[in-house]
Amino acid sequence: MLEIRDLHASINDVEILKGVNLTVNAGELHAIMGPNGSGKSTLAFVLAGKPTYAITSGQVLLEGVDMVGMAPENRARAGLFLSFQQPMEIPGVRLDQFLRAGYNAIHKARREEELDVLKFDRLLTRKTKMVGMEAALTRRYVNEGFSGGERKRNEILQMAVLEPKLSILDEPDSGLDIDAVRIVAQGINQLRTPQNSVLLITHYQRILNYVQPDYVHVLINGRIVQSGDKDLALQVEAEGYDRFEAKEQALDLSPSCPPLPKGEGDVSPSLLGKGARGLG
Amino acid sequence: MTQTLATQEHVYLEAFRAFQRNGAVHDPAWVQALRQSAMDRFMELRFPTARRGNEEWKYTDVRPLAATPFPLPSSANAKPAPQEVRLATFGERTWHRLVLVDGQPAPDLSSLNGLPERVRVMGLAEAVTSAGDLVQSHLGCHAAHQSEAFAALNTAFLHHGAFVHVPDGVFLEQPIHLIFITTRGQQAAFHPRVLIVTGRDSSATVVESYLGLDNSRYFTNVVAEVALGRGSALKHYRIQRQSEASYHIATTQVNLTANSSFTNGAFDFGGGLVRNNLNVLVAEEGSNCALHGLYMPTGDQHVDNQVIIDHQVGHSDVKEVYKGILNGRARSVFHGSIIVQPHAAKVNATQEDKNLLLSPEAEADTKPAFWIYCDDVKCGHGAACGQIDPDALFYLRSRGLSEAAAKGLLVRGFAAGILDAIQVESLRKHVNSIVSARLEEWLGQEA
Numbered sequence: 001m002l003e004i005r006d007l008h009a010s011i012n013d014v015e016i017l018k019g020v021n022l023t024v025n026a027g028e029l030h031a032i033m034g035p036n037g038s039g040k041s042t043l044a045f046v047l048a049g050k051p052t053y054a055i056t057s058g059q060v061l062l063e064g065v066d067m068v069g070m071a072p073e074n075r076a077r078a079g080l081f082l083s084f085q086q087p088m089e090i091p092g093v094r095l096d097q098f099l100r101a102g103y104n105a106i107h108k109a110r111r112e113e114e115l116d117v118l119k120f121d122r123l124l125t126r127k128t129k130m131v132g133m134e135a136a137l138t139r140r141y142v143n144e145g146f147s148g149g150e151r152k153r154n155e156i157l158q159m160a161v162l163e164p165k166l167s168i169l170d171e172p173d174s175g176l177d178i179d180a181v182r183i184v185a186q187g188i189n190q191l192r193t194p195q196n197s198v199l200l201i202t203h204y205q206r207i208l209n210y211v212q213p214d215y216v217h218v219l220i221n222g223r224i225v226q227s228g229d230k231d232l233a234l235q236v237e238a239e240g241y242d243r244f245e246a247k248e249q250a251l252d253l254s255p256s257c258p259p260l261p262k263g264e265g266d267v268s269p270s271l272l273g274k275g276a277r278g279l280g
Numbered sequence: 281m282t283q284t285l286a287t288q289e290h291v292y293l294e295a296f297r298a299f300q301r302n303g304a305v306h307d308p309a310w311v312q313a314l315r316q317s318a319m320d321r322f323m324e325l326r327f328p329t330a331r332r333g334n335e336e337w338k339y340t341d342v343r344p345l346a347a348t349p350f351p352l353p354s355s356a357n358a359k360p361a362p363q364e365v366r367l368a369t370f371g372e373r374t375w376h377r378l379v380l381v382d383g384q385p386a387p388d389l390s391s392l393n394g395l396p397e398r399v400r401v402m403g404l405a406e407a408v409t410s411a412g413d414l415v416q417s418h419l420g421c422h423a424a425h426q427s428e429a430f431a432a433l434n435t436a437f438l439h440h441g442a443f444v445h446v447p448d449g450v451f452l453e454q455p456i457h458l459i460f461i462t463t464r465g466q467q468a469a470f471h472p473r474v475l476i477v478t479g480r481d482s483s484a485t486v487v488e489s490y491l492g493l494d495n496s497r498y499f500t501n502v503v504a505e506v507a508l509g510r511g512s513a514l515k516h517y518r519i520q521r522q523s524e525a526s527y528h529i530a531t532t533q534v535n536l537t538a539n540s541s542f543t544n545g546a547f548d549f550g551g552g553l554v555r556n557n558l559n560v561l562v563a564e565e566g567s568n569c570a571l572h573g574l575y576m577p578t579g580d581q582h583v584d585n586q587v588i589i590d591h592q593v594g595h596s597d598v599k600e601v602y603k604g605i606l607n608g609r610a611r612s613v614f615h616g617s618i619i620v621q622p623h624a625a626k627v628n629a630t631q632e633d634k635n636l637l638l639s640p641e642a643e644a645d646t647k648p649a650f651w652i653y654c655d656d657v658k659c660g661h662g663a664a665c666g667q668i669d670p671d672a673l674f675y676l677r678s679r680g681l682s683e684a685a686a687k688g689l690l691v692r693g694f695a696a697g698i699l700d701a702i703q704v705e706s707l708r709k710h711v712n713s714i715v716s717a718r719l720e721e722w723l724g725q726e727a
Contacts, residue, residue, distance in 0.1 A: 048678050052670070076680035090672050092693025101689065102679030109680070141693070158679065 001026045001197040002047075002166050007058035009046045015056070016042040018222035024166070027194040031208055032201045033233060034219035035241040040201045041085055043219065044170040047199075048082035049075050062166060076102070077109035079165030083155035083172055085201075090142035095154070096124055098142055099161055106162060127160040131187040149180035156187035167191070168199045173207035185210030205237035220248035287327050287346040292469075293319065295352050296436055304439050310416055311408055311438065318425045318435035325429040339613040339645045340555055340584040345527045350469035350499045352437070353382050358463040360493060365389055368459045368491045370710040375487075376401055379459045383440050383470045386461075394454070400445040401456050404473055407443035414445060419475055422505040423533040428557070430529045434471045434503040441473035441502075444486055448479035448509065455485035455515075455704055460502075462522060464494040474504035478512040478540075485515040485704055492523035492550060499527040506532065508540035510564070515543040515703055519711065521550040524581055531557040536596075538564035545702050546573040546585070546602075547711055549718065554583040562624075565595040573602035574698045574711075576718055577610035577642075584613035587631075594624040594654070600631040603698050605691055606642035607722045616648040618659065625656035635665040636694050638687075638722060684724035691719055 002024040009017040016039045024030050034040045046053045047060060049072035060067045067075050090098070103123075104114040115123065128135045133153050143151050152172055159167050169188065173181045188211050192198065200211060208216075208230060216232040217224045220241065225248045226232065236244070296319045300312065327346035328337045360368075360381060369377060369389075378401050379389035385403035392401050400411060407415050425435040442458045460472055476486055490500065500522060508514055522528050528551035534542055548554055554577075560569055575583040589598055604612045614633040635644035648661040668690055676686035695715060702708035 048674075050674050071683070072674060072677040073680050073682050073686075076678055082678050084675065088669075088672055088675060090675070090690065090693060092696030093676075093689050098676065098681075098689060099679070101685060102676070102681050105682065105685065106680035141696075162679065 001028075001063060002199070003059070003061040004047075005059040005061070007046070007060060008056045009042060009053050010056055011042070011053050016053075016222050017046065019058070020219075020222070020224055022217065022224065024197045024199060026197055028214045029192065029198040029200060029211065031213040031216045031230075031233060032199060032219050032224075033203070033205070033216060033236050035245070036203070038219045039222040040203075040219055041170055042222075044082055044085075044168045044199075044201055047168055048072055048080060073105065074109075076162070076164075077106050081159050081162055081164030081167045083159060083167065083169040085170040085174060087143050087151045087155055089144045089146075091144060093142050095140060095142045096121065096138040099124065099138070099158060102158075103161060124161065127157055130190060131157045131160055132183055133157050148175045149177075149183070152176060152180065152184050153187065156184055156191070160187070160191055164196065166197050166199065168201070170201045171203060172200070173202055173204065178206075181207055182210055205233040208233045218244045220244050223248060223251060225251065287329060287343075288349040289323060289326055289346075291349040291351075292433060292436070293323060299352060299437060299439075307405070307408055307439065308412065311419075314420045315436050315438055318420075318432045318438070321426055322429055322432035322436055325427075325432055328429055336586070339611075340553070340582065342553070342555075345499060345553065348499070350467070353466065353468035353470060355384075358382055360461055360463055364461070364493050368461050368489065369457070370489075371455065371457055371487070371706050374454045376454055376456045377459060378403070378442050378457070379461065380440065380442070380472060381461045382463055382466060382468075383472055385440065396450065396452065398447045399450060399452060400443065402443050404441035404443050404475065405439050407475070411443065411445065414477065415443060415475060418477055418505060418507050419473075420505075422507060422535050422561075423503045423531055424559075428531065430501055430555075430557075431503050431531050434473060434501050434531070437471035438473045441475070444474075444476040444484075446478045446482045446484040446512070448482060450479065450482045450484075452482070452484040455487050455707070457487045457489065460488070460490045460500075462490075462492040462496075462498060462500070462526075464496065466496050466498045469499040469501065472500070472502045474502065476504065476506045476514070476516070478507070478509050478514050480509040481511040482509060483513045485517075487517045487519065487704075487707060489519040489521070490528070490550070491521050492526060495523045495525050497525040497552070498523065499529075501529045502531070504530070504532045506534040506542075508534070508536050508542060508567075510537045511539045513541040513543075517545040517702065517704070517707060518547065519714075520548045520554065521714070523552070524550060524579060525552045526550070527552065528554045530555070532559070534558070534560045534569075536560060536562050536564070536567040536569060539566040541567065542569040543703065544569075544571045545698070546571075547714075548573075548575040548577070548583050549714055551583065552581060554581070556585045558585070558587045560589045562589065562591045562593060562596050565593045568597040569599075570701070571598075571600040571602075572698045572701045574604070574695055574715075575602075575612055576605045576607070576715065577612060578607035578718070578722065580609050582611045582613075585615070587614075587616045588619065589617070589629070590619045590621070591624040591627050592621055594620075594626045594656075596627055598627070598629040598631070600629075601698065601701075602633045603695055604633070604635040604644055605638065605695060606635060606644055607638045609639070609641045611642070612644045612646075614644075614646040614648070614663075616661070617651060618649070618661075619651040620654050620657050620659070622653045624654050627654070627657040627659070629657070630660045632662045634663070634694075636691060637665060637667055638691070687723050688719050691723070692716070
């Protein structure tokens with residue numbers, strides 16, 4: 001599904017991602033954990049194609065197609081979705097109208113059926129019920145006057161409507177109380193299928209109590225320093241990020257740190273095997 | 281070094297003399313006297329071309345206009361083609377329409393048969409004789425032709441235009457549409473005059489629209505006087521789509537009496553150099569006024585909105601929101617003044633001007649101001665100039681929308697509040713379609 005090879009990216013000439021390697025197969029949910037400033041959101045934005053970030057080297061393959069240099073809308077049309085950590089207000093733009101425009105743009109690009117207002121409205125109503133969102137919110141301007149929880153749920157709603165192949169969820173749990181985290185997690189679980197994949201970025205282990213990851217990766221200073229199963233998340237929770245930071249510094253000091261070829265080294269989950277966890 | 285251009289006031293003086301001898305000789309004496317005094321005053325005031333110490337015209341240079349000897353239009357009435365008329369006569373069939381072509385009433389294009397009894401909508405020249413007393417008690421009494429050169433010039437040539445009277449207690453359901461069409465190849469000066477009088481506890485909607493059929497260089501200098509009776513409500517809209525090579529100077533002078541309500545929507549799409557003076561005098565307590573404006577200049581268009589709300593008395597509400605979407609090398613000016621005179625307590629006023637610059641060469645100058653001489657008031661203002669928010673743009677694109685479509689949505693969203701404030705559905709649709717067409721042209725088809 002997704003293959004990231006030695007990805008280097010920077011913003012304003014400051015390198016943030018310093019060689020990320022990651023493989024996500026269809027149906028898998030990967031969690032990426034890391035402290036503030038480790039490059040988690042940068043990774044999310046770079047994958048989605050935010051123009052302010054520059055990819056300086058490396059590859060990002062979605063179903064074998066290199067997305068580097070691809071416009072964000074084309075990535076969305078190819079099946080990528082980013083749930084924003086801080087979904088913004090868009091004054092004057094109604095959520096239902098904007099979402100129908102996105103839905104139709106994606107479907108048109110795939111030569112699939114576009115929906116008129118009536119049909120889309122039916123779809124949207126169904127999806128709002130699915131993620132437990134008030135349907136009336138979809139007739140409001142995007143996120144205007146939405147609570148923190150409503151904004152996050154709105155992201156999950158959009159994911160439900162657009163049915164992406166790969167969803168990147170950038171801290172869908174941040175700023176939420178535990179009830180809201182459970183509701184968002186429920187939405188994520190409902191949308192998981194054996195065909196689509198999820199990259200869940202989080203600072204805290206908390207949401208992983210409700211969303212079962214197949215793999216957990218720890219991102220420190222722009223590199224994945226350790227990968228493991230969901231126990232790794234518990235370890236992070238118990239010990240904090242200090243130990244991983246020390247490990248990252250050691251990486252930095254090593255005389256040569258060549259990019260790891262696909263499927264090798266401790267940063268690649270493919271070596272870990274699938275373990276005993278099913279995909280539910 | 282400032283380049284000096286000879287201003288052409290004498291051309292207007294000569295035209296005025298000819299006009300008094302020929303075209304307007306049959307008007308009542310009081311009209312002729314009004315015109316004469318206005319012409320005298322214009323010759324004293326002259327065009328406001330000074331580039332120093334001229335705060336009112338600081339950002340808008342009318343020297344090219346003043347230096348052009350625009351003649352009065354020839355009396356031959358050009359006929360617009362039926363499809364051109366349809367462009368101008370948007371809205372519902374049930375609207376009451378008064379059409380003026382190149383400054384002159386066109387009865388065959390107008391439709392005023394369905395007017396309720398006692399409601400009067402007619403050409404001004406006709407009204408001066410048939411509704412003399414009422415017209416005389418308002419015409420020239422509100423607009424400041426003693427202090428404003430353009431108002432003086434309009435008053436000097438006051439003849440054709442429109443008169444609307446909604447008598448006491450009448451609720452007019454269908455909008456009155458005053459349509460000013462400028463036909464092809466025009467190079468003249470037009471001075472249309474509008475007078476709108478609403479009676480006590482009446483209600484009406486008046487749409488003024490200005491349409492140019494080509495890109496000729498002409499000069500429209502319109503003055504509208506709007507007098508609201510006590511307890512009356514007027515919705516007043518102005519849609520300006522004249523030639524992008526033309527000069528469009530418009531003065532709208534509104535007089536608010538007790539418990540009256542004035543809603544205004546000002547939409548500028550056309551004009552090369554546009555200056556709108558919207559002056560509201562709050563003469564009695566208990567009125568409220570909501571003013572909305574949207575301007576969308578492109579190319580070398582220049583749009584200047586001056587809005588003055590003068591509270592002689594208190595206990596009134598004002599909400600003023602203007603927005604600009606600028607493309608190309610366009611320039612906009614907003615200068616809002618809300619004046620609260622001493623003893624005008626309990627004024628609740630907000631004013632706001634926001635601009636979205638779609639091009640690095642566009643420029644917006646905005647200056648909302650309050651002049652408050654009274655303590656017991658609640659006033660707030662805001663101004664902003666900015667570009668499309670790149671984060672919002674990315675957000676929309678990440679959902680599959682093309683860049684053009686995403687920009688289109690964001691820009692329309694920016695204007696949404698102004699468009700939503702149009703309380704007449706077919707008018708709102710019409711203005712929306714103009715906005716959409718313009719954005720498609722600027723941003724690409726998908727917008």
